[in-house]
Amino acid sequence: MHIQSGARNDKGLIAFTPITTLPHGDEAATSTLTDLGPSHFAALRANIVQLEGDVEQLRAERNRLAERQARIMELLGTSQPERLLHDIRNILNERQLLRTLMETES
Numbered sequence: 001m002h003i004q005s006g007a008r009n010d011k012g013l014i015a016f017t018p019i020t021t022l023p024h025g026d027e028a029a030t031s032t033l034t035d036l037g038p039s040h041f042a043a044l045r046a047n048i049v050q051l052e053g054d055v056e057q058l059r060a061e062r063n064r065l066a067e068r069q070a071r072i073m074e075l076l077g078t079s080q081p082e083r084l085l086h087d088i089r090n091i092l093n094e095r096q097l098l099r100t101l102m103e104t105e106s
């Protein structure tokens with residue numbers, strides 16, 4: 001299966017569209033390496049270059065998200081990434097409780 005990169009989605013993440021056939025059709029899928037000519041190798045090289053670029057973008061995005069996660073963990077005072085959602089829910093629940101208490105006192 002060949003993967004074709006796409007545009008970024010509404011969350012800023014790169015969307016990928018799988019392609020079930022090779023770019024040159026079904027006959028290329030049954031070819032052997034000796035049957036492939038220079039144009040096929042050039043196309044394969046172009047795909048590799050595109051994939052390498054996609055990998056670099058994904059690595060940069062992963063690093064950016066890891067840095068954001070580290071900053072959130074620091075703000076929340078947690079050292080376990082698995083507890084982030086739990087801690088955020090607790091904060092939101094406490095905020096709602098404080099709002100409710102403020103409304104009942106006024």
